[in-house]
Amino acid sequence: MRKIFTPLTLYAILFTVFLYGPVLLxxxxxxxxxxxxxxxxxxxxxxxxxxxxxxxxxxxxxxxxLVVATIVAVIATAVGLPTAIALTRYRLRGxxxxxxxLMLPLVVPSIIFAVALLVILVRILNVELSLLTxxxxxxxxxxxxxxxxLMSRLEGFDKSLEEASRDLGEDGWGTFRRVTLPLAxxxxxxxxLMCFIISFDEFVMAFFLSGTDPTLPVFLFGQLRFPxxxxxxxxxxxxxxxxSTILVVAAxxxxxRGVQEKPA
Amino acid sequence: xxxxxxxxxxxxxxxxxxxxxxMLIIAAMLxxxxxxxxxxxxxxxxGFELDTSFTLANYWALIEPADEPTMWMGIPFPFKxxxxxxLMLKSLVMSLAVTAAVILIAYPMAYFLAFRVTRYKAxxxxxxxxxxxxxxxxxxxxxxxxxxxxGVINSGLMSLGIISEPLSxxxxxxxxxxxxxxxxxxxxxVLPIYVSLEKIDRSLLEAATDLGDSKWQRFRRVTLPLSxxxxxxxxxxxxxxxxxxxxTPTLVGGPGGTMIGNSIQSxxxxxxxxxxxxxxxxxMMAIVALLSLLFMWAVGYRKIRARSA
Numbered sequence: 369m370r371k372i373f374t375p376l377t378l379y380a381i382l383f384t385v386f387l388y389g390p391v392l393l394x395x396x397x398x399x400x401x402x403x404x405x406x407x408x409x410x411x412x413x414x415x416x417x418x419x420x421x422x423x424x425x426x427x428x429x430x431x432x433x434l435v436v437a438t439i440v441a442v443i444a445t446a447v448g449l450p451t452a453i454a455l456t457r458y459r460l461r462g463x464x465x466x467x468x469x470l471m472l473p474l475v476v477p478s479i480i481f482a483v484a485l486l487v488i489l490v491r492i493l494n495v496e497l498s499l500l501t502x503x504x505x506x507x508x509x510x511x512x513x514x515x516x517x518l519m520s521r522l523e524g525f526d527k528s529l530e531e532a533s534r535d536l537g538e539d540g541w542g543t544f545r546r547v548t549l550p551l552a553x554x555x556x557x558x559x560x561l562m563c564f565i566i567s568f569d570e571f572v573m574a575f576f577l578s579g580t581d582p583t584l585p586v587f588l589f590g591q592l593r594f595p596x597x598x599x600x601x602x603x604x605x606x607x608x609x610x611x612s613t614i615l616v617v618a619a620x621x622x623x624x625r626g627v628q629e630k631p632a
Numbered sequence: 633x634x635x636x637x638x639x640x641x642x643x644x645x646x647x648x649x650x651x652x653x654x655m656l657i658i659a660a661m662l663x664x665x666x667x668x669x670x671x672x673x674x675x676x677x678x679g680f681e682l683d684t685s686f687t688l689a690n691y692w693a694l695i696e697p698a699d700e701p702t703m704w705m706g707i708p709f710p711f712k713x714x715x716x717x718x719l720m721l722k723s724l725v726m727s728l729a730v731t732a733a734v735i736l737i738a739y740p741m742a743y744f745l746a747f748r749v750t751r752y753k754a755x756x757x758x759x760x761x762x763x764x765x766x767x768x769x770x771x772x773x774x775x776x777x778x779x780x781x782x783g784v785i786n787s788g789l790m791s792l793g794i795i796s797e798p799l800s801x802x803x804x805x806x807x808x809x810x811x812x813x814x815x816x817x818x819x820x821x822v823l824p825i826y827v828s829l830e831k832i833d834r835s836l837l838e839a840a841t842d843l844g845d846s847k848w849q850r851f852r853r854v855t856l857p858l859s860x861x862x863x864x865x866x867x868x869x870x871x872x873x874x875x876x877x878x879x880t881p882t883l884v885g886g887p888g889g890t891m892i893g894n895s896i897q898s899x900x901x902x903x904x905x906x907x908x909x910x911x912x913x914x915x916m917m918a919i920v921a922l923l924s925l926l927f928m929w930a931v932g933y934r935k936i937r938a939r940s941a
Contacts, residue, residue: 397777406782460651477876483906588770
């Protein structure tokens with residue numbers, strides 16, 4: 369029998385505490401009857417949540433974010449799927465370069481893309497900044513995640529299923545609709561959820577590219593400057609954390625099921 | 633290779649047809665804006681108008697020499713606008729500190745995942761990845777609550793009677809930025825290192841033990857070298873984006889903890905000097921790319937990768 373409690377296990381537990389500790393302070397203090405996030409705790413209250421729910425501009429920003437994130441998730445996944453099929457099923461000249469270019473948002477600081485888009489939109493094309501410009505930038509930064517999730521699923525299942533479908537007389541579209549898409553389905557949902565979370569939580573692009581209509585993170589950032597808004601921020605932040613955690617877990621479970629379900 | 637038709641096209645043409653939406657996005661969202669950024673960096677802002685005659689003045693402004701060097705941390709900066717060089721150096725140093733801290737903290741965790749966890753591995757990986765997917769803004773903000781003058785650490789220590797006055801050195805300085813960035817990026821580094829460790833052929837480890845290596849020798853001579861590809865990519869994946877981070881220095885950095893991202897933001901949105909902001913963004917990117925390539929060359933990344941492939 370192996371020892372259950374090694375120093376490394378202790379380290380893993382400390383690591384997890386370090387990872388979650390600071391973030392969990394937010395829900396803790398959101399229920400605390402005090403305008404400051406300080407110890408000792410005073411008493412349980414839901415009034416911060418009630419005041420947040422009554423805040424019209426916050427609800428407006430929430431609505432903006434929900435709309436943008438939903439549309440971005442659909443577009444990024446819709447573009448990501450043919451891209452992932454092309455990159456896994458075809459050996460194309462320049463395919464590697466295109467894949468590398470699509471992965472750039474993962475490494476390049478987003479402030480670079482934000483200012484570059486700001487320049488071309490405002491200085492060169494004279495476009496008015498709006499939720500549309502935020503959404504366009506979010507599609508770009510969500511795409512690498514959508515492609516990664518979809519590619520790992522497309523590589524995961526047996527390609528001979530697609531070949532069999534073609535041998536049995538289906539054309540490209542029929543094979544896609546009746547074989548590829550049903551098999552890739554878990555990854556498609558996972559990609560939708562991931563893109564939704566990324567767009568919903570994204571701040572830097574939205575900060576540079578939103579006009580007068582803020583998304584939720586931009587609105588939240590504006591509130592952070594005022595100490596008296598802290599309780600509302602804590603309540604709102606806790607809700608965002610809760611919802612994104614649920615979505616991430618769902619996306620991750622779907623992705624794993626999709627990848628591991630290899631036909632024997 | 634499968635023969636497949638897309639909208640009447642077959643072979644590579646069908647492949648390119650499938651790639652066309654992505655290529656359109658690259659053209660519209662990556663190539664065109666970058667060209668615009670480069671072009672703008674050669675123009676001049678005159679009040680509300682843009683002077684579109686070619687000039688290198690925006691780049692010159694970043695390195696224009698001065699007679700009297702400005703001293704910062706004992707280092708002379710012989711520039712007329714020393715703020716850019718100082719912030720660039722400071723951002724690089726802070727990012728390096730963050731990268732080093734992230735790798736040191738993430739490596740044992742990745743090792744634990746790869747070699748110690750036998751059951752519930754998927755659960756552990758989900759636990760590690762969740763924070764990465766939750767709002768960056770909120771994770772950074774939580775450190776402001778932790779470290780603030782009226783924050784958790786101060787009020788906690790005071791209510792325990794350990795201190796009587798709040799400690800003011802916790803927030804609004806470079807160490808606060810480094811701690812916060814380390815916390816925000818550490819999960820991002822665990823996975824690439826873990827993948828590298830997981831790929832190691834276990835029989836190599838047995839061979840090392842059979843040939844008389846101690847646990848530590850085995851780690852140093854077998855495990856560590858074979859996990860370098862993932863560790864190096866993790867380091868770059870943390871270093872490159874953190875140099876240009878804007879959120880963390882803004883929220884927890886205070887006046888002393890600003891980084892180059894703040895300077896870029898200010899040139900674009902406050903000082904209304906976007907041509908100089910464009911030049912600064914390009915120079916920052918070039919320096920980071922150069923340093924990353926230099927680092928990969930110095931550690932012999934190609935050889936390391938080829939060896940463990």
